[in-house]
Amino acid sequence: MNARGCAVLSLLGLLTWSGSGERSASIPWQTDETRARKEAARSGRQILVDAWADWCAGCKLLDRNTWSDRRVQDEVRARFVPLRVDLSDEGSDAELRIRALGVSALPAVLLCPVSGCDAGARRLVGYAGPDEMLAFLRR
Amino acid sequence: MKMLVSTLLVLLCSLVAAAPDERAHCNLAALTSADRARDRELVPVLAAALLERKELPDGYAYRFDRRVLKLLGEWVEIEAKCCQPLSYELSLEPQPGGALWVRITGREAKEFIGLEFAPLTARLAAKEAGR
Numbered sequence: 001m002n003a004r005g006c007a008v009l010s011l012l013g014l015l016t017w018s019g020s021g022e023r024s025a026s027i028p029w030q031t032d033e034t035r036a037r038k039e040a041a042r043s044g045r046q047i048l049v050d051a052w053a054d055w056c057a058g059c060k061l062l063d064r065n066t067w068s069d070r071r072v073q074d075e076v077r078a079r080f081v082p083l084r085v086d087l088s089d090e091g092s093d094a095e096l097r098i099r100a101l102g103v104s105a106l107p108a109v110l111l112c113p114v115s116g117c118d119a120g121a122r123r124l125v126g127y128a129g130p131d132e133m134l135a136f137l138r139r
Numbered sequence: 140m141k142m143l144v145s146t147l148l149v150l151l152c153s154l155v156a157a158a159p160d161e162r163a164h165c166n167l168a169a170l171t172s173a174d175r176a177r178d179r180e181l182v183p184v185l186a187a188a189l190l191e192r193k194e195l196p197d198g199y200a201y202r203f204d205r206r207v208l209k210l211l212g213e214w215v216e217i218e219a220k221c222c223q224p225l226s227y228e229l230s231l232e233p234q235p236g237g238a239l240w241v242r243i244t245g246r247e248a249k250e251f252i253g254l255e256f257a258p259l260t261a262r263l264a265a266k267e268a269g270r
Contacts, residue, residue, distance in 0.1 A: 057255035126162025
């Protein structure tokens with residue numbers, strides 16, 4: 001997180017007291033890439049890809065601490081089409097597609113433009129708590 | 140006052156924010172199919188030999204029956220390839236009778252470590268709950 005992102009977060013923290021553990025409606029994850037692309041094209045919103053696997057502890061932590069955070073949920077719902085890509089099966093097509101984007105570790109969150117995801121997509125790799133995720137999403 | 144608190148938060152934020160390569164993660168490319176299969180074989184054996192788990196400021200220490208020393212070394216080698224960037228410290232206290240420990244630590248990774256190695260401790264936790 002850069003200093004500017006931190007400063008914005010700190011100011012927001014002072015001006016608005018939003019309980020980070022509070023829950024609102026959860027993130028409406030899509031699992032169908034084609035549908036997500038269509039929705040992104042229709043809405044003009046970027047696709048937020050959450051690449052995860054059932055054996056990945058960092059992915060479970062994201063669910064527990066980050067995707068459950070009300071501020072993160074609100075940000076995702078307002079600005080992105082959220083898509084989950086399951087890499088639990090070794091050597092699956094999904095894994096090959098994600099690895100082709102240069103992702104070599106999980107959890108990985110990618111922000112893909114409506115035109116499609118490529119190796120240049122902005123990404124956050126590794127476990128990040130809610131504040132760091134918010135800074136990434138707002139950057 | 141708000142300015143001071145805000146400045147302190149900015150400083151704290153820049154100190155604690157992990158660089159991309161420092162965030163706890165699972166390396167997708169590191170393990171072969173054979174590694175994964177071996178890991179699945181080793182975990183139940185090591186779970187049965189786990190005697191104690193101690194909390195550390197930045198991780199956990201696990202004490203094992205010293206008869207699993209070789210298997211533990213093999214397991215640590217596999218885990219260290221996948222779960223990064225953590226430190227793995229294997230120690231065998233003076234013999235005969237000294238304890239076998241593996242300490243797994245990492246910056247801002249304690250919760251990650253607890254969750255990642257939960258399959259190892261499930262049996263011990265159940266045993267302790269039953270007491």
